[in-house]
Amino acid sequence: MVKKNGAKQYVGTVDNGYDHDDDPGSSSLWLEQLSVEDRRLALAVGCVSMDELEREKAKIRGKGQLAQEHQRRQLWQNEQRRQWEVDDQKKVREQGREDRRWSDRVAEAKEVGLAEGVLLTEDFGDGKWWVKVGDAYIEGKDQYYCSLCNKHLNDVTLEHHIASENHKKKVSWNQCEASGSAGSLSAASTSASSSRPSPAHTPVSGACGKRYAPPNLAYLAYVPGTDGEECSSGVRSGERWLKCLLCQKWVGDENSHSGTFDAPSGSKEHQKNLRNYGPGNPWYDETVIGDRLKWHPGSLSRHDVEPLPSEAYASASLSWAAPAGQNHQVSGSPFPPPPPAPPVPQAPLLPPGWEMGEAAGYPGHNYYFNRSTGASQWTMPDF
Numbered sequence: 001m002v003k004k005n006g007a008k009q010y011v012g013t014v015d016n017g018y019d020h021d022d023d024p025g026s027s028s029l030w031l032e033q034l035s036v037e038d039r040r041l042a043l044a045v046g047c048v049s050m051d052e053l054e055r056e057k058a059k060i061r062g063k064g065q066l067a068q069e070h071q072r073r074q075l076w077q078n079e080q081r082r083q084w085e086v087d088d089q090k091k092v093r094e095q096g097r098e099d100r101r102w103s104d105r106v107a108e109a110k111e112v113g114l115a116e117g118v119l120l121t122e123d124f125g126d127g128k129w130w131v132k133v134g135d136a137y138i139e140g141k142d143q144y145y146c147s148l149c150n151k152h153l154n155d156v157t158l159e160h161h162i163a164s165e166n167h168k169k170k171v172s173w174n175q176c177e178a179s180g181s182a183g184s185l186s187a188a189s190t191s192a193s194s195s196r197p198s199p200a201h202t203p204v205s206g207a208c209g210k211r212y213a214p215p216n217l218a219y220l221a222y223v224p225g226t227d228g229e230e231c232s233s234g235v236r237s238g239e240r241w242l243k244c245l246l247c248q249k250w251v252g253d254e255n256s257h258s259g260t261f262d263a264p265s266g267s268k269e270h271q272k273n274l275r276n277y278g279p280g281n282p283w284y285d286e287t288v289i290g291d292r293l294k295w296h297p298g299s300l301s302r303h304d305v306e307p308l309p310s311e312a313y314a315s316a317s318l319s320w321a322a323p324a325g326q327n328h329q330v331s332g333s334p335f336p337p338p339p340p341a342p343p344v345p346q347a348p349l350l351p352p353g354w355e356m357g358e359a360a361g362y363p364g365h366n367y368y369f370n371r372s373t374g375a376s377q378w379t380m381p382d383f
Helices: 024-032 038-046 050-114 155-162 163-193 267-278 282-295
Strands: 002-004 007-009 119-120 129-133 136-142 144-146 151-153 220-224 238-242 354-358 367-372
Touching: 007 367, 024 038, 038 050, 050 144, 050 155, 119 129, 151 155, 163 238, 220 282, 267 354
Parallel strands: none
Antiparallel strands: 002 007, 119 144, 129 136, 144 151, 220 238, 354 367
């Protein structure tokens, strides 16, 4: 013990019977060594030692990392949700455009269908579809009814149906019948005025009163199908089909059976037949011209039946036999080249642009036609 200024001072370690760490005086010493934030944290939490303070700080750091991770996850979810909303809006807009396109297609198909024999069905409140065909109502099965094809249709099947080949054929037949009726009225009116049109421009009568306009190409004709029934005239009735008499095949499109002898086109077989057969060929005259006049009497002009020059057949090395796969046979094959056409009698003086020709199927009868205007008549035109 050292005595200084009258006070006793102890040097060295003195056992007071308690731990200095528990002494409030010693507790304030380690707090004073801390930073302001650590001291504030220690006082707020009630830390009594540095170790306890470090544990609290570790807890806080862990909570901060969790909070940051949660924030990042929340931001990612918000971005995903925003992108989903953008995608949904895009899908809605695309669906709207698709619906408008679909509505336009349905409206267009409906407009075309109504002009081609498609009828709208009606609902009178009895839970059934009804459609008026002629003067009677029949029960329908859907939104539309095709009177030409006897088909029940809706918005989904309408466009495909009116684009089908079967429907197009039915529409073509219906137009031929309509043009035939118009031709019949025109012929009656012309007959009343003592003027007859050229046979080549007149829609001819078909089986049992039906009328079909003769095709422009001489080797085409509207021929009844094999399932037609014979009527009182002994000719098969029913709807006619367009047939290539040169190939003996039904015409299914506009290109396969086309072209002329001077400019062949169409399928390879059809072009070959155009090069090998024509007016003046015995098989062509017997089969093609014969069948054409059978189904369209008087529908050919002198130009259609005038024999082609013999040079046209020289390069083909023909045997003058019928085309392959056809049952028509001509006796005496091979045939010599066709004889030259007989001289045409000197035509009378006619107005400019008019020509005279002998009517096919009416031997000894001449008619007059104007190529530029398309006019034709039996009587000689006036100057």
